Amino acid sequence: MFLIAGVQPKTRRVDDNPQRCPACGLSQAFTTRVDHYLSLFFIPLIRVKQGEPFLLCEGCQRPVNGSRATAQEVPLSGASTVCVACKKVFDRSFKYCPHCGQRA
Structure with a gap:
């Protein structure tokens, strides 16, 4: 066994x-x-x-x-960008929009 x-x-x-x-x-x-x-x-x-x-x-x-x-x-870089899908502003350091999930 x-x-x-x-x-x-x-x-x-x-x-x-x-x-x-x-x-x-x-x-x-x-x-x-x-x-x-x-x-x-x-x-x-x-x-x-x-x-x-x-x-x-x-x-x-x-x-x-x-x-x-x-x-x-979350540390933000200070530079912002606008999402092409939802048109909301978010930090440029993100790879995806935190509002809709669209790839930046």
Whole structure:
């Protein structure tokens, strides 16, 4: 008889309220946590270690520094541009319009 056991990471979304990603400008960053589970035959059974929450953007797949970054904490470059789709003004450092999601 043999057993296949080990510890494996599992990513969990902690909060379902999207926040704005400072990297791409889209509101697709969610509070996420990586927990480690003891697994038996690749089935997670017992949480061994609970990870620290962080923001993970689902748009650009980048982790955001800080556990609760908000729109006010995002450094703006000061230069603004106008979106070609919705005609709203936003910071030039964003790759996507934070209002409609159009690529800048």
